[in-house]
Amino acid sequence: MKLGYFIALALLSAPALASNPLLPDLSTDCTLQQSAVQSLSIKGQGLAFNGTRFGDVGTYTYLLAEANATVSANDPCAKSIVDLANAADEHGQVAYRFDVVILTPTDPAKANGTLLYEVVNRGRAIAMAVLQDGGANDLYNAVRPSVSADKVVTGQGAGNGFVLNQGTTLVWSGWQGDRPQSLHGETAQISAAQPWPMLGMSLPVARDRAHGNRTLEAFVQDEFIANDATSQLLGTYHKRAADTSARLTLQRTPQSPALTVPEKFWRYTAGSAEAEGGNVTGKGYGFVTIDRAAVRADASLLAGLDAGSDNGSIYHFSYTAQEPKVMGLGFLATRDLISFLRYAKADSLGQPNPLAGRVQTTLGTGISQSGRYLRDFLWQGFNTDAQGRRVFDGMLPLVAGSRKTYTNYRWAKPGDFxxxxxxxxxxxDQFPFSYAxxxxxxxxxxxxxxxxxxxxxxxxxxxxxxxxxxxxxxxxxxxxxxxxxxxxxxxxxxxxxxxxxxxxxxxxxxxxxxxxxxxxxxxxxxxxxxxxxxxxxxxxxxxxxxxxxxxxxxxxxxxxxxxxxxxxxxxxxxxxxxxxxxxxxxxxxxxxxxxxxxxxxxxxxxxxxxxxxxxxxxxxxxxxxxxxxxxxxxxxxxxxxxxxxxxxxxxxxxxxxxxxxxxxxxxxxxxxxxxxxxxxxxxxxxxxxxxxxxxxxxxxxxxxxxxxxxxxxxxxxxxxxxxxxxxxxxxxxxxxxxxxxxxxxxxx
Structure with a gap:
């Protein structure tokens, strides 16, 4: 892509950037202190894995819950979360909620004192499946894997039960603000038909408080790469402002010139914004339908192709987006949830902490996006809770490399990397890279x-x-x-x-x-x-x-x-x-x-x-x-x-x-x-x-x-x-x- 194209887009978004920085203020070692999980409401519970017993520990019980949390925009460290002040109510409070799943021994005496928190990957439970050689997103089935000289059986659900056999309590929660909640309803349960709830959260929209609560807008860019012959839909990650111009470009590699695709070759369709960012159905924020055959046939776009094919070529849709969410709350949600489960006896409504007295050690783990999240969580200072206590005693991020996440930004897309x-x-993915x-x-x-x-x-x-x-x-x-x-x-x-x-x-x-x-x-x-x-x-x-x-x-x-x-x-x-x-x-x-x-x-x-x-x-x-x-x-x-x-x-x-x-x-x-x-x-x-x-x-x-x-x-x-x-x-x-x-x- 030509540098001039980047500069042009930057200038288009300059008014918003001048008064509303995109980045968190991490210039000091600042810890948010005026925040907490206010309530943890259980929506459903029952025996996990259809009542399977795990060694001496016995059965596990699942709890499906919704957490409601608040943070004060008047906290001295409020700027450590992008747009926090722009989402506050008239009392200076920012409220949000998120899904929670807890898996703990049915007999409290069998809990070993360790809470293992898996950072979900786009709402999914992957790490537990890998740890137990089981199946992802499955709290219902329990098929143990085996390998012998003449037979192979792959695991499902609880798999080999490695973590469960030890009496470890597992916790998952929604943190990615562009993933919708599954546990906001009155009731929920695990079943053969619904073995896992895709976890999400509900976040407030930021508005320009300094200028009469006007709608925040910026010119943003979403990407689509077709790695097959038939895909043609580019899902957008933000609400598009009505009656504004947009542009679709094509390039062979990220460093190649960006070629403008004629408007007659694409069509934008607005969505209802019920589903996750990037969704290519009518329930997403919106999507672009691309006539790829017409693109390939246009001589002016030949340089964006490889051997006449746009498989693997990069399409960018640039448009005016509005109403960004306060995505950095995804870090605070995890911090305050783990602190609540570890230290609190009850929530502000008097509802008991379901893990009160069970947790002495906290570990966090996650794979890929979730591993990058843990590195980012640590770097941005969220391993210190509101009372100055350690949140996670140990972390085991997997396959993160030197990267972090695109989360605590305005116009964030946590799923992209x-x-x-x-x-x-x-x-x-910028400095710092190392723990040192x-x-x-x-x-x-x-x-x-x-x-x-x-x-x-x-x-x-x-x-x-x-x-x-x-x-x-x-x-x-x-x-x-x-x-x-x-x-x-x-x-x-x-x-x-x-x-x-x-x-x-x-x-x-x-x-x-x-x-x-x-x-x-x-x-x-x-x-x-x-x-x-x-x-x-x-x-x-x-x-x-x-x-x-x-x-x-x-x-x-x-x-x-x-x-x-x-x-x-x-x-x-x-x-x-x-x-x-x-x-x-x-x-x-x-x-x-x-x-x-x-x-x-x-x-x-x-x-x-x-x-x-x-x-x-x-x-x-x-x-x-x-x-x-x-x-x-x-x-x-x-x-x-x-x-x-x-x-x-x-x-x-x-x-x-x-x-x-x-x-x-x-x-x-x-x-x-x-x-x-x-x-x-x-x-x-x-x-x-x-x-x-x-x-x-x-x-x-x-x-x-x-x-x-x-x-x-x-x-x-x-x-x-x-x-x-x-x-x-x-x-x-x-x-x-x-x-x-x-x-x-x-x-x-």
Whole structure:
């Protein structure tokens, strides 16, 4: 995109920006003190998972509730939440409400004192499903997963019951202000037909209080990328002002010139604003219908296409939006809810706190968007409650990389985040990146994710987990480097774990075995796929469980924290990438179908105080993991399928011709099987064959067993002593299942 286009849009929104800043005031270590959950009203309760019992703990009870909360716009720290003063009533109060789900042992005596809060991902419960190898958004079913030498069963609902077998209380709540509530009605229940309520919140609209409560407006931009031949609807995230102009543009990449799409090729339809932002039905804020065939046929738009196709091309719809919501309340809601559940006896209406006396330890976790939320929550100072107490004792964010979120802004879109091709200039990925306090080499600012909680003595213990997708897509190296080529020390309150070869969302062993029973045979992507390379199917949910056990023990002073295992510059497991795979020590596998371009989601210093974000030409040095001669990354915790590999597992996926060729393919990875024997190895394949690596099927199984035992010894894999889960035995069974596959059985 041309810089002039950014400047033009910024000037169009300048009047609103002059009197209403887009960003929170984080210039001081300021804690909101005049805020609280005023009521927690239970809308329904019953036995979870259809009455399934979990070991000695027994059954669990679910509570479906709605929280009502307030905060004073006269609080000295009110400016730490964007537009708080612009949403106050005549008494200076800002009221909002949000959905809450609680899962706790039916017998209070069986609760173990730990509250595990999962940050929902767009209203969904994903982390519990990963921790228990079960099913997402399901409090009704309970099917335990299993892997044996001759059978695979994938989990549903409660899965293996890992968390529930321990008596842990789980809590979820709505925090994303553009997701509608599900629990505002009189009653609610869990059933086979309704196993999970999609959680949301109801937020006030900000108005320009300094100018007679006039409607706030700005020229904003929403994005659409069609990764298939039929999609044609671009959903908007804000209410569009009536009778105002709009513009649709097309570009091949985020840095390409933006070409104006003629108005005759698109049509805007207003919605009722009942559904979430970006919804493409009549219940959303509105949507744009694009005549993509006409776009492709217009010679003036040819530069926005790839090989004549707009698959993968970027459409931007720019329009005058109005009535922004106070989205930063999504952080305050979580802070005040956890504080209430931990410390309060009753709410202001006299309704008892359902967890009163049960909570001694609080942990927070979340995957992807939810992991980024936890990093942002911590950085913005929300781990200190209104009374100056610590909110979370421990945090376990997953696959967040160096990013935060686009939440506490005017015109926020918490669901959006920066990738190389998609939503590239989305706010929420600027300095600071690391937990350590450092000085930014490009802006001169000094900051860190722990800076505020250190000043307030409220820092949690933190374990962060990242996959290779975060190395290429989320600049994970900036957690351990300063952006200018130097390693950063990891603070004593933090441990970092990098897991090579794995997927963005940790996959269960049973799901991986079901998807790809034989790692020595590549799956074939459909002809319509964005990338010609199949995605990696390496399981790692077992590591998530082990890290949670270590975090809880660390917080309770019952376990020694594990040592970080993350790539660094000093040990040679990070390097600057060029267009040649050898720059990372990687073999050239392009002739076999796994290309390499050295591309990643680069990062510049961007001005987030204008709409849309204005980039600069000042770029951070981002490093990528180095590999061994087989093409597998050297640093981090190697799960058994990577420690004893049958394929090259790459942390990137490249778009193929007709889909913005050569650009990164979102949150996807790749894998390419090794040849089984030297005789079957292609001439262009420099990697050793399976036979050369392990000698026989029995040699492979023995190597896996040794790798599993090594992970158990490092406390990175559970062996049945915690939560009723024996991941070590399951991985050994998976190796035997692999050894019996038809193609693999050609080995001696």
């Amino acid at each position: 920066s990738l190389q091709q998609e939503n590239h200039y989305t706010p929420g 306090t450092s000085t930014d080499p490009l802006t001169g600012r000094t900051d860190g994710l722990l800076k505020r909680c250190l000043a307030q003595a409220t820092c949690p213990k933190v374990i962060q987990y990242d996959s290779p997708v975060e190395a290429y897509g989320a600049r994970a190296s900036l957690l351990v480097t300063d952006g200018a080529g130097h390693d950063l020390a990891i603070p004593e309150e933090v441990r970092l774990f990098y897991v090579p070869g794995t997927t963005h969302t940790p996959m269960s062993l049973s799901r991986a075995a079901e998807t790809q029973p034989d790692f020595s045979v590549d799956l074939t992507p459909p002809a319509t796929a964005i990338s010609a390379s199949p995605g990696a199917n390496v399981s790692s949910s077992a590591l998530y469980r082990a890290l949670l056990v270590n975090l809880e023990g660390w917080v309770k002073q019952q376990r020694t924290p594990l040592a970080s295992q993350y790539p660094t510059l000093s040990d040679g497991t990070l390097a600057l990438a060029s267009a040649q795979p050898a720059s990372l020590g990687m073999p050239d596998l392009a002739a076999l179908g796994l290309g390499f371009s050295g591309s990643y989601n680069h990062l510049s210093v961007n001005d987030e105080g204008v709409l849309p974000t204005q980039p600069s030409q000042r770029f951070y040095q981002v490093y990528l993991p180095t590999t061994d001669g087989q093409g597998n990354e050297r640093g981090g915790v190697k799960m058994p399928d990577v420690a004893v590999p049958l394929a090259t597992f790459a942390g990137y996926s490249l778009r193929r011709r007709g889909f913005a060729e050569g650009q990164q393919n979102g949150l996807n990875s790749s894998q390419l099987a090794f040849a089984l024997t030297p005789a079957t190895r292609a001439a262009a394949d420099p990697r050793q064959s399976v036979l050369e690596l392990y000698g026989s099927r029995a040699g492979y199984v023995k190597a896996v067993d040794q790798a599993v035992d090594g992970l158990v010894d490092q406390q990175l894999l559970l062996d049945g002593t915690v939560g009723g889960v024996n991941d070590a035995a399951d991985y050994k069974a998976r190796a035997r299942l692999q050894s019996q596959q038809a193609h693999f059985s050609q080995l001696p």
